[in-house]
Amino acid sequence: MAKGSFVNNLNFLLAGLGALPRCESLVWRATPRSSRLASHPNPTAKSPSYFLTSPNFTRIWFATLLTMAFAGPLWSAAEVTTSELKISLVSESQALVPGGQQFLGLLIEHQPHWHTYWQNAGDSGIPTKLSWQLPAAVKAGEIQWPHPQRFDLSGIINFGFDDRVLLLVPIDIASDLSERATLAVRVDWLVCREECIPGRADLALELPVAAQTSADPLFVADFAATRARLPQVVDWSARVQLDAEQARVEVALPADFPANEKPELYPLQIEVLSNARPADVSVGNGVLLWPAARSEYLQTVPEHVDLVIVNGTPPNSRAYQVRAAVVNVGTVAGTAEWATATAGARAEPMSLAAALLFALLGGAILNLMPCVFPVLTLKALALRSDSADLRHGLLYALGCVLAFVALAAVLLSLRAAGAVLGWGFQLQSPWLIGILVYLFFAMGLSLSGVYSFGERWMGIGQTLTEGESDRAAFFTGVLAAVVASPCTAPFMGAAMGYALTQSAPLALSVFATLGLGLALPFVLLCVIPGLAQRLPKPGVWMDRFKQVLAFPLYLSAVWLLWVYGEQQGPLAMARLAGGAVFLAFALWLLGLPAPLRWLRGVSIAVALAAVVFALQAGAQLQSTTQRSESANYEAYSAQRLAQLRQLGKPVLVNMTAAWCITCLANERVALSTDAVRSKMQELGVTYVKGDWTRRDDAITRYLAQFSRSGVPLYVLYPARGEPRVLPQLLTADLVVAELDALGRKP
Amino acid sequence: MHKTLLALSLAVLTTASFASTVGQPAPNFSLTDSNGKSHSLADFKGKTVVLEWTNAECPFVKKHYGADNMQAQQGAATASDVVWLTINSGAQGKQGQVDGAGANQLISKQGFKSSAYLLDASGVTGRAYGAKTTPHLYIVDAAGVLRYNGAIDSIPSADSADIPKATQYVPQALAELAAGKPISVASSQPYGCSVKY
Numbered sequence: 001m002a003k004g005s006f007v008n009n010l011n012f013l014l015a016g017l018g019a020l021p022r023c024e025s026l027v028w029r030a031t032p033r034s035s036r037l038a039s040h041p042n043p044t045a046k047s048p049s050y051f052l053t054s055p056n057f058t059r060i061w062f063a064t065l066l067t068m069a070f071a072g073p074l075w076s077a078a079e080v081t082t083s084e085l086k087i088s089l090v091s092e093s094q095a096l097v098p099g100g101q102q103f104l105g106l107l108i109e110h111q112p113h114w115h116t117y118w119q120n121a122g123d124s125g126i127p128t129k130l131s132w133q134l135p136a137a138v139k140a141g142e143i144q145w146p147h148p149q150r151f152d153l154s155g156i157i158n159f160g161f162d163d164r165v166l167l168l169v170p171i172d173i174a175s176d177l178s179e180r181a182t183l184a185v186r187v188d189w190l191v192c193r194e195e196c197i198p199g200r201a202d203l204a205l206e207l208p209v210a211a212q213t214s215a216d217p218l219f220v221a222d223f224a225a226t227r228a229r230l231p232q233v234v235d236w237s238a239r240v241q242l243d244a245e246q247a248r249v250e251v252a253l254p255a256d257f258p259a260n261e262k263p264e265l266y267p268l269q270i271e272v273l274s275n276a277r278p279a280d281v282s283v284g285n286g287v288l289l290w291p292a293a294r295s296e297y298l299q300t301v302p303e304h305v306d307l308v309i310v311n312g313t314p315p316n317s318r319a320y321q322v323r324a325a326v327v328n329v330g331t332v333a334g335t336a337e338w339a340t341a342t343a344g345a346r347a348e349p350m351s352l353a354a355a356l357l358f359a360l361l362g363g364a365i366l367n368l369m370p371c372v373f374p375v376l377t378l379k380a381l382a383l384r385s386d387s388a389d390l391r392h393g394l395l396y397a398l399g400c401v402l403a404f405v406a407l408a409a410v411l412l413s414l415r416a417a418g419a420v421l422g423w424g425f426q427l428q429s430p431w432l433i434g435i436l437v438y439l440f441f442a443m444g445l446s447l448s449g450v451y452s453f454g455e456r457w458m459g460i461g462q463t464l465t466e467g468e469s470d471r472a473a474f475f476t477g478v479l480a481a482v483v484a485s486p487c488t489a490p491f492m493g494a495a496m497g498y499a500l501t502q503s504a505p506l507a508l509s510v511f512a513t514l515g516l517g518l519a520l521p522f523v524l525l526c527v528i529p530g531l532a533q534r535l536p537k538p539g540v541w542m543d544r545f546k547q548v549l550a551f552p553l554y555l556s557a558v559w560l561l562w563v564y565g566e567q568q569g570p571l572a573m574a575r576l577a578g579g580a581v582f583l584a585f586a587l588w589l590l591g592l593p594a595p596l597r598w599l600r601g602v603s604i605a606v607a608l609a610a611v612v613f614a615l616q617a618g619a620q621l622q623s624t625t626q627r628s629e630s631a632n633y634e635a636y637s638a639q640r641l642a643q644l645r646q647l648g649k650p651v652l653v654n655m656t657a658a659w660c661i662t663c664l665a666n667e668r669v670a671l672s673t674d675a676v677r678s679k680m681q682e683l684g685v686t687y688v689k690g691d692w693t694r695r696d697d698a699i700t701r702y703l704a705q706f707s708r709s710g711v712p713l714y715v716l717y718p719a720r721g722e723p724r725v726l727p728q729l730l731t732a733d734l735v736v737a738e739l740d741a742l743g744r745k746p
Numbered sequence: 747m748h749k750t751l752l753a754l755s756l757a758v759l760t761t762a763s764f765a766s767t768v769g770q771p772a773p774n775f776s777l778t779d780s781n782g783k784s785h786s787l788a789d790f791k792g793k794t795v796v797l798e799w800t801n802a803e804c805p806f807v808k809k810h811y812g813a814d815n816m817q818a819q820q821g822a823a824t825a826s827d828v829v830w831l832t833i834n835s836g837a838q839g840k841q842g843q844v845d846g847a848g849a850n851q852l853i854s855k856q857g858f859k860s861s862a863y864l865l866d867a868s869g870v871t872g873r874a875y876g877a878k879t880t881p882h883l884y885i886v887d888a889a890g891v892l893r894y895n896g897a898i899d900s901i902p903s904a905d906s907a908d909i910p911k912a913t914q915y916v917p918q919a920l921a922e923l924a925a926g927k928p929i930s931v932a933s934s935q936p937y938g939c940s941v942k943y
Binding site: 121123124125126153154155156158188190192194195196197198200270271295296297298299 | 766767768803804805806837840841869873876878879895896902903904905931932933934935936937938939940941942943
């Protein structure tokens with residue numbers, strides 16, 4: 001074997017070197033044979049690179065190599081081995097053919113955990129560098145780098161290679177090359193695990209000249225693997241929007257870009273994007289969104305940056321290289337417009353007027369939500385006994401609007417902080433749900449007459465929302481907004497999706513309009529005297545009616561309790577229910593006509609402590625219960641969806657949450673009916689369900705693909721072609737008709 | 747709950763990394779030096795401060811100490827009333843992490859000329875500045891504003907032969923700062939080993 005004999009020769013040379021200490025204090029982990037050959041008297045000098053820069057070194061080494069080459073058979077590789085890696089200079093072909101282009105390779109075999117660097121090394125590290133010494137008839141090109149992978153060392157992000165990788169170098173051979181040629185290269189590398197060790201070696205390869213040649217079978221697989229990893233240069237539209245903090249990359253993807261949960265992106269140039277993978281990378285509407293942070297070292301904004309986009313992991317990866325224009329802007333608005341203008345995009349941006357109208361309508365419809373309606377009716381009752389109706393109406397509206405604006409402000413600041421969040425996140429916090437359970441329960445008890453208002457140390461929610469004061473009107477508005485917000489009614493989803501992709505002032509105005517819509521019916525009651533007069537006159541019936549209204553509140557509390565159970569598990573739910581009993585006891589004590597004041601105080605303190613304990617214990621619990629998988633649907637994952645799409649199967653995606661009343665209603669009246677089930681079975685539709693009860697980044701990203709930030713979302717994918725978004729209010733007939741239409745398509 | 751906490755700490759971290767932007771106030775810190783004395787950035791208000799992240803076992807640090815480049819820069823800076831703080835953010839047990847005695851040994855053996863060697867084993871200060879490599883250098887002006895963030899010089903390599911050919915960014919920026927001129931290179935991607943957080 002040609003290579004084997006060379007290696008044996010080399011090993012012989014290396015045999016005497018055991019005495020060389022593995023000395024990390026040497027700046028240069030020079031190749032052992034070099035130090036042997038250079039035989040310098042002082043190997044621990046401050047700058048030990050002397051032996052490499054010795055003018056005689058190269059000549060001596062080549063002479064040795066040549067002697068060996070002539071002594072033994074031809075060899076096609078030169079290599080150096082350290083304890084971290086082995087680097088070989090290899091040729092794809094066994095001979096040089098004059099007048100053509102062929103390829104050399106630098107084969108790097110890393111020991112486990114060690115890596116070397118790509119052309120952009122990332123936060124630290126240095127790219128491997130080659131300096132050629134070639135005969136006049138041979139010219140080497142730049143390294144053709146396979147796509148790298150990301151390494152994360154305690155938050156320091158590097159781009160590079162581990163395991164076995166080959167760096168490809170093209171060489172052009174002049175037609176007048178007539179005799180065997182020595183191709184020599186100086187390799188400078190940095191290899192790191194956590195610690196880093198730089199190295200340098202001079203490698204040389206001698207090849208004969210021939211009219212034709214064949215590939216060296218030893219390295220065929222390495223050359224092929226690297227070619228599969230080379231980025232394919234494509235002309236997709238891409239841009240980087242720079243502001244003070246972000247470098248937001250958008251790449252318009254072709255229709256056949258494989259849907260992949262995790263494309264990777266690597267900038268070729270340094271000092272533009274920061275290197276960490278952003279938390280909220282998304283692929284949707286034909287656009288890859290990579291909202292990177294701006295590099296801290298960016299000073300002069302370049303016109304372009306080249307980006308390598310990688311789908312999958314080697315050996316099954318595909319890499320593409322695009323050139324992105326860098327635009328310096330104050331805001332990051334307008335993605336939808338840009339995407340629409342770009343080929344293959346499907347996003348339909350809403351006009352501002354339409355968004356505001358939808359927001360107003362959506363807000364008004366929220367009044368019919370079972371959790372809002374009782375609160376509203378209660379306030380309407382209060383109207384009858386108060387003369388300052390208009391002022392109360394306006395204060396209520398103000399409460400609604402401010403609450404929505406405050407929620408939006410929180411959402412926007414979280415969005416800015418890079419957290420993946422969607423609307424409804426306030427009901428994804430178990431703490432808030434627990435507190436709402438108690439609030440509804442306490443309100444119910446008060447409506448049932450267990451205790452009466454007016455005690456000044458009552459729960460803050462009570463004093464704030466009950467009664468007929470201006471403050472009560474305002475806080476009822478706030479409460480209505482908080483309770484209504486996650487039940488994304490029809491019209492509202494699109495408006496909010498729109499708002500969240502816009503600049504902050506625009507988003508805030510959409511949210512404010514939502515609040516206004518919510519307040520509208522009540523305000524109408526206040527300002528139109530005819531409307532108010534149609535309400536029955538006050539009387540004893542009001543007390544009865546008040547008591548009746550307690551029951552929807554109890555139901556709301558039970559619903560929230562169930563949501564809490566879904567999130568935190570049955571044990572936490574039991575704790576919360578236990579806390580509710582203590583709360584009832586405390587309220588009952590409050591309502592006693594002739595109280596023993598000290599006993600009352602102690603009991604209430606104990607009850608409140610129990611409530612706090614229940615909330616805290618519940619919030620700490622991680623739910624261990626899995627929702628039982630009913631046979632007719634699969635849990636959502638982007639991979640599974642992509643797989644089904646690849647298999648050409650029709651899919652119905654249902655994004656839902658336990659706290660979303662609309663979602664549950666739709667499932668009941670449409671999706672879970674026998675008619676729909678049997679139709680899906682007949683057409684072979686896979687039913688995929690995503691549960692957003694708890695925050696789930698994958699689902700948030702999926703919603704964003706359809707410009708939504710809340711559930712429900714129903715998407716029907718035909719076997720081939722574009723997906724169809726179904727309305728947010730479903731009926732069995734509608735779904736069956738949609739499925740039928742799907743079946744008729746070719 | 748955990749995710750909320752995560753999001754919050756993410757927000758804090760993000761804010762912290764924005765804090766190390768050139769032109770913004772530099773994050774304050776309070777660290778103990780190799781002799782047990784506490785220093786905080788606020789103590790040096792009115793003076794220009796250079797921060798140098800180090801790890802004596804990193805070949806890139808060795809490049810600049812071995813060739814006496816770092817000590818020369820430290821000496822020139824401290825001679826003109828600039829405070830030079832050498833900081834080690836290596837976590838306990840990681841390569842190059844030292845205690846006070848270990849740091850003092852390095853100081854005398856390699857002839858450090860910095861004002862103090864600060865120990866940041868928790869990495870809090872390193873993270874607050876976004877220190878990524880050893881070496882990684884920062885300049886904070888007399889008003890506490892960050893004026894330079896980046897590499898020691900213009901040639902990323904581990905070869906000390908490159909030092910004379912490279913532009914040394916810190917002395918250049920200090921001279922420009924002292925002369926009241928704009929800083930020509932106010933940031934550059936640092937090179938070296940990763941900070942061993």
